[in-house]
Amino acid sequence: MAESRRLQARPSPADRPVSLLRMVATLYGSRIRSQAAFRASFLMDLLGQVLIVGTEFLELWVILSQVDVLGGMTLPQVAVVYGLGALAFGIADLLFGEIDGLSTAIRSGKLETLMVRPVPMLLQISSLDLSLRRLGRIVVGLAMLATALAIAGFSPTPAHLLLVVLAPLAGAAILGALFTMAGAMQFWLVDGREFANAFTYGGNYVATNPGAVFPLPLRAFFTFVIPATLVAYTPTLALLDLTGPALLPQWTGWLGAPVAILIWIVAALLWRSGVRHYTGAGG
């Protein structure tokens, strides 16, 4: 009784403005529902994605059937890197994958309709163009990660368990920031889709390979400039207690989260200046 009296003092839920969380949930929820409306095509898309990811891994498998180790790693260990990378990429692709269509939205004028709404454009693009078929990569990545960890002799400590949860999320954040930066570049480039795809799919390639296979200058580039090795490779080193190559000691496996925060600051600044350029230069 006391509780219901207290509730009466506040406006009833129907009279309260929608919370930020509810708003975000509504945006994503409606997008998911609109895709679920086409169930058959959704399932086909999903299956296609699963096949693509599987085929990509086949490439590594073929290499490892010729040599015993790749970048100092055995097949199960490479599979851990691949699974972790695919999982992180899948999450990033699900949430930010449609940013490469920004130049199309600019040219068609669709961007203008997004600009007259009180919601950040990045959130609108992320939710309104969310494509559920990208779940396929997440499913495959998760399955591969679990299987490969078991085969590779994963002996979890509490710290390892924390890392195995944190690493895909931090990796997704890093890749998502890269996607956003590539997307923001399209405010300057008239037809930037190819350029953006170089980032997205290039990032995926680097993230899902053992970092030690790259020669030192490249390794440095993909760690300090584009931190793709921190997405899956170095977390795998830490998870499986392996010794890393030069530049990438085992403890760098924990760098994902702090680096994700840093790179998001850069990505947000770039996005803002892209929007500013757009309002200045016009379509």
Added chain:
Amino acid sequence: MTTSNDPAIELRALRRDYVVRGRRRTTADAPHETPDDPSRTTATRGPRRDRAALGARIPRGVRGARRAQRIIRAVDDVSLRVDPGEAVGFVGANGAGKSTTIKMMTGILQPTAGHVRVLGRRPVPERRRLSREIGVVFGQRSQLWWDLPLRDSFRILGAMHRLPESARTARLSRLVEGLDLQDFLDRPVRQLSLGQRMRGEVAAALLHSPRLVILDEPTIGLDMISKEGLRRFLREDREERGTTLFLTTHDMSDVERLCERIVVVNSGTVAFDGPLAGFRESLGAPRELIIDLAEPQERLTLPAGVSTLAVEAEGIRHRIAFHGSEMTVPRLLAAVGEQAEIADLSLAEPAIEDLVREIYARGR
């Protein structure tokens, strides 16, 4: 803070240039180029002097490029003040600068020069805050979710504007009733006819009860019935809530039915700004009186300054042109009545299209 005393829209000496990067060519070619319309192209030069003309607006990477650049002035010195509650029709030919002006008002484009305030806010830096208080319809682009039932678009937009559930449902039922959306509320937007969709677009723009409604070609492509329904509701909603209405259109009857004030833009500048009623008189365009006589008569003797345009139906129907400043309808009728019995009459106002054309012709 914004107060209700602020003008709804205030534009002062507003200007907007576009830089058009042409094909690669040598600077020597440039002087020979003759642009289509010299008055619209303010500069055709090599890169360096353009940079000076535009200040820091040209990105650095362009410095070395030997590309011809043309600066198109889309809006040139537009000044306008719209008070809260006014309804303004903003008309002009294609490319006159209407859409560019609207983009500067909604924060989509930054003005090259000049001053713009909408509901007391600077549109570009305060774009998102402003978007909570204005409703915009771009007639040629959709705000709705294509694959979802129309109803869902309102739910999403309600969430975006953080409307309380009760406020959203109350407002929506008013919009559904006023715009007659009930029959297709549950149909996916992609299945709607153009007229149905446009009514949905207007409802989407009005859902958050904006103080200022900006409509860019809201009736384009609609049939007469849809147009009328839309106009009727826009008038009702404005009466109920005292909103400010800013409308661009090609259809002059939109302006006549919705607005009290008309602003004509031509080549990026304001060519006319005043009440719709005075618009015709100030131009001195002739009005037309159509008289049907009871008995046919070949010709009527008319007072000075009044002329017969045509005699039709074998002398029954006479079309007479006169100027409102020189002659009133009763005096004209009295003059005709002395000569013949009048069976019927009607008065045709000059079409605004003709008046706008007249303004354009004078501007030349």
